[in-house]
Amino acid sequence: MRIIRKAAEFECNNGKVRGLVATMGALHEGHLTLIREAKMLCDEVVVSIFVNPLQFGPGEDFARYPRRESEDVALVESAGASVVFAPSVEDFVGLPVTFIQARGVSEHYEGAHRPGHFEGVATIVAKLFNAVRPQHAFFGLKDRQQCAVIGAMVRDLNFPVGLHFVSTVRDADGLAMSSRNAYLSPAERALAPLLFKTLKQAAASISESQSSSTAVTEILSGAAISLAKAGFEVDYLDLVDPLRFEPVINAMSDTVIVVAAKLGRTRLIDNVDIPKQ
Amino acid sequence: MRIIRKAAEFECNNGKVRGLVATMGALHEGHLTLIREAKMLCDEVVVSIFVNPLQFGPGEDFARYPRRESEDVALVESAGASVVFAPSVEDFVGLPVTFIQARGVSEHYEGAHRPGHFEGVATIVAKLFNAVRPQHAFFGLKDRQQCAVIGAMVRDLNFPVGLHFVSTVRDADGLAMSSRNAYLSPAERALAPLLFKTLKQAAASISESQSSSTAVTEILSGAAISLAKAGFEVDYLDLVDPLRFEPVINAMSDTVIVVAAKLGRTRLIDNVDIPKQ
Numbered sequence: 001m002r003i004i005r006k007a008a009e010f011e012c013n014n015g016k017v018r019g020l021v022a023t024m025g026a027l028h029e030g031h032l033t034l035i036r037e038a039k040m041l042c043d044e045v046v047v048s049i050f051v052n053p054l055q056f057g058p059g060e061d062f063a064r065y066p067r068r069e070s071e072d073v074a075l076v077e078s079a080g081a082s083v084v085f086a087p088s089v090e091d092f093v094g095l096p097v098t099f100i101q102a103r104g105v106s107e108h109y110e111g112a113h114r115p116g117h118f119e120g121v122a123t124i125v126a127k128l129f130n131a132v133r134p135q136h137a138f139f140g141l142k143d144r145q146q147c148a149v150i151g152a153m154v155r156d157l158n159f160p161v162g163l164h165f166v167s168t169v170r171d172a173d174g175l176a177m178s179s180r181n182a183y184l185s186p187a188e189r190a191l192a193p194l195l196f197k198t199l200k201q202a203a204a205s206i207s208e209s210q211s212s213s214t215a216v217t218e219i220l221s222g223a224a225i226s227l228a229k230a231g232f233e234v235d236y237l238d239l240v241d242p243l244r245f246e247p248v249i250n251a252m253s254d255t256v257i258v259v260a261a262k263l264g265r266t267r268l269i270d271n272v273d274i275p276k277q
Numbered sequence: 278m279r280i281i282r283k284a285a286e287f288e289c290n291n292g293k294v295r296g297l298v299a300t301m302g303a304l305h306e307g308h309l310t311l312i313r314e315a316k317m318l319c320d321e322v323v324v325s326i327f328v329n330p331l332q333f334g335p336g337e338d339f340a341r342y343p344r345r346e347s348e349d350v351a352l353v354e355s356a357g358a359s360v361v362f363a364p365s366v367e368d369f370v371g372l373p374v375t376f377i378q379a380r381g382v383s384e385h386y387e388g389a390h391r392p393g394h395f396e397g398v399a400t401i402v403a404k405l406f407n408a409v410r411p412q413h414a415f416f417g418l419k420d421r422q423q424c425a426v427i428g429a430m431v432r433d434l435n436f437p438v439g440l441h442f443v444s445t446v447r448d449a450d451g452l453a454m455s456s457r458n459a460y461l462s463p464a465e466r467a468l469a470p471l472l473f474k475t476l477k478q479a480a481a482s483i484s485e486s487q488s489s490s491t492a493v494t495e496i497l498s499g500a501a502i503s504l505a506k507a508g509f510e511v512d513y514l515d516l517v518d519p520l521r522f523e524p525v526i527n528a529m530s531d532t533v534i535v536v537a538a539k540l541g542r543t544r545l546i547d548n549v550d551i552p553k554q
Binding site for chain 2: 097099101102127155158
């Protein structure tokens with residue numbers, strides 16, 4: 001296992017196929033699944049571990065975000081990656097003036113609730129692509145809007161990187177794995193699976209609604225109300241186009257229900273696909 | 278001479294050192310000098326010819342910008358490059374949502390007079406870097422602020438590209454070569470060299486002023502007034518830090534006088550270095 005601290009240490013991938021799994025550390029089974037997917041396609045898998053200050057807003061959890069590099073490095077090794085890229089903020093970010101904006105796709109939902117978040121994500125992912133120079137990069141579909149933003153960036157800026165979006169890994173009770181789940185109290189953790197359960201039920205109801213826009217609106221607001229009654233503070237719960245991340249009323253193609261809700265101090269996000277009827 | 282129309286046609290530069298000279302066509306000796314510089318360092322020189330719509334504002338000269346591809350291709354070949362990349366706007370730009378902003382460095386001077394210009398430049402240069410994947414790229418110092426913006430972008434986004442900024446090539450009478458010089462009427466062309474002459478005189482006076490801020494201010498405003506009296510409409514004439522592109526009063530390091538001025542409908546820019554005393 002090689003640990004790289006400075007971007008300049010990366011050599012060209014002479015003939016080898018290189019994959020990148022970009023993480024903020026505090027690795028869980030979701031990240032390890034990304035690494036294993038990358039291993040199947042690539043000769044060399046680089047896992048970046050970097051808590052990116054650019055994607056946290058003021059008052060968010062940058063300072064308390066879990067950091068445990070030695071455990072993470074052991075997990076990365078066990079999953080079969082050969083390189084960890086773990087730079088310091090000072091070395092890798094410095095005092096930048098250059099930022100990447102993906103308009104439209106980053107404006108609603110997470111973009112509206114976390115101003116600057118996707119600019120920070122897109123900028124750091126571009127930096128990682130340029131520093132690591134992977135042919136393939138792997139991201140989890142739990143961060144569904146992030147996948148859409150990175151997809152737009154790669155397409156619009158011609159990054160020579162193949163993107164692979166990997167299904168969300170869940171605990172046995174359905175809760176989407178997230179490094180932030182560690183913030184949940186035992187009572188909150190017991191309640192948290194209701195988020196996915198509610199989305200699944202809403203998705204099933206929408207599938208059965210034959211795309212009546214009145215029915216869809218009622219199903220979505222019903223789901224949000226039942227989460228609120230159970231103790232969630234719902235930021236949004238909506239049916240969206242998974243590429244443009246705009247609201248959908250009459251679905252002409254695949255759609256996704258997306259949700260963000262707080263349980264106490266912990267903000268959870270999740271999403272469920274609704275295939276076109 | 279190979280002409281590439283689609284970004285996807287570029288192969289990896291297997292072991293070869295690839296250089297990029299990004300142009301909007303209407304090539305002149307300044308561009309050819311960039312190509313020759315590139316040839317000295319690179320095995321394979323790619324010249325992009327693309328009138329980039331993203332860097333023109335409403336009411337600017339996008340539609341009438343000179344386009345003469347077959348002459349340009351012959352000039353590129355004569356200067357020793359082996360590949361022309363000349364995509365269509367539809368193929369290469371499409372309907373993008375992703376843009377690159379270099380804050381600070383792109384805000385004043387050209388950035389203030391041409392809103393959105395540097396966002397368009399940075400975005401298209403990033404696309405060219407990702408599509409062509411050169412190890413080296415060559416830009417002319419006539420577009421001095423553009424060099425600063427691209428320098429900031431490459432540094433901040435970790436583009437694996439070595440930048441080479443090449444001295445301005447001038448006609449015998451001192452006028453900086455520019456594709457836009459073709460717009461000048463004979464009378465305007467006769468007057469145009471006064472721009473560089475005035476900058477050189479101001480630079481010499483500032484060098485002799487021992488950095489007195491009062492003297493610098495007077496020299497700069499005197500130069501702007503003499504250009505205005507001669508018939509130029511001066512957008513700006515100022516002493517700047519060539520990396521940050523902010524005004525400088527007490528020079529602590531190298532500075533540059535930058536100017537933009539219109540002669541009739543034609544907008545000219547130029548700049549002259551003032552080494553630190």
